[in-house]
Amino acid sequence: MNAPSYSPEQAALEGRAFEAVVIGASAGGVAALLExxxxxxxxxxxxxxxxxxxxxxxxxxxxxxxxQRMAMAVVEAQDKQPLEAGTVYFAPSGYHLSVESERCFSLSCEPPHLFSRPAIDFVMASAADVYGPALVGVLLTGANHDGAAGLAAIGEAGGLTVVQDPGEAQVGVMPREAIRQRAPDLILPLRDIRHLLAALETTLEKR
Structure with a gap:
């Protein structure tokens, strides 16, 4: 009997359960997220x-x-707001967004990081501290190095790290830097990242 065939994303999810996803993007990010x-x-x-x-x-x-385009609830993250299932939270303009140990958000006005506020590194590194191996980090298209260190922190905490294929990205600087700093678990085109997120739903529902 032939062994079952698994895609790389299916193999990466095998036997694992996750509690949160953090996604970072810059130039070209809105179009990528819409996919x-x-x-x-x-x-x-x-x-x-x-x-x-x-x-x-x-x-x-x-x-x-x-x-207007999603069945999930979609809100702008607020200070002290708890993270809840079934909700997409967008970081507000002008503040760094972090995840606290109580699994709620905090907003801060610290100086821009790599010219950015909100910075991807802030939320990824803080979420890695809170969720550890139960976190999925996804880094998409972008024109600077923000997010590379944060995604590496997720990987070091045992979480699943995913980078958009730089060859497909509208701007490949950010995904390439993430790959350079720490090899991610998966390098995928957007269609496969979409499939991965759908598989996360299935994996958790069957827990």
Whole structure:
């Protein structure tokens, strides 16, 4: 009898359970997110936290844009707000977003990190401390090195690390730097990242 055939993303999920997803993106990120987030079910059993670099001193309308396209609840993250399953949280403009040990958000006005506030590294590293191996980190297209260290922290904590294929990314600088700093578990095109997120839902529902 032939052994069952597993895709790389299926093999990476085998025997694992996850409690949260953190996604980071910069240049080209909105288009990439529109390929991977819509279609997830309203009752998704984990929170998804998204940080996208944006122009300073301008309000973000990302939560509104994605709320019109998703079955999941979509909100802008608030200070002290608990993370809840079935919800996508977008980092607000002008603040660094972190995850606290009580599994709630904190917002801070520390100086920009790699010219960015919110910074992907802040939320990824803090979430890695809280969730450890139960965290999935996804880094998408972008034009600077923010997110590479944060994704490495997720990997060092035992979490699953995923990088968009740099050859497919609108801007490959960010994914290439993440790969350079620490080899991720998976390097995938957007269609397979979308499949991975759908498989996370199935994996958790069958726990």
């Amino acid at each position: 991977i987030l819509p279609g997830l079910p309203a009752d998704a059993p984990l929170p998804i936290v998204v940080v996208v670099h944006m122009m300073p001193n301008r309000p973000s309308h990302l939560a509104e844009v994605f709320a």
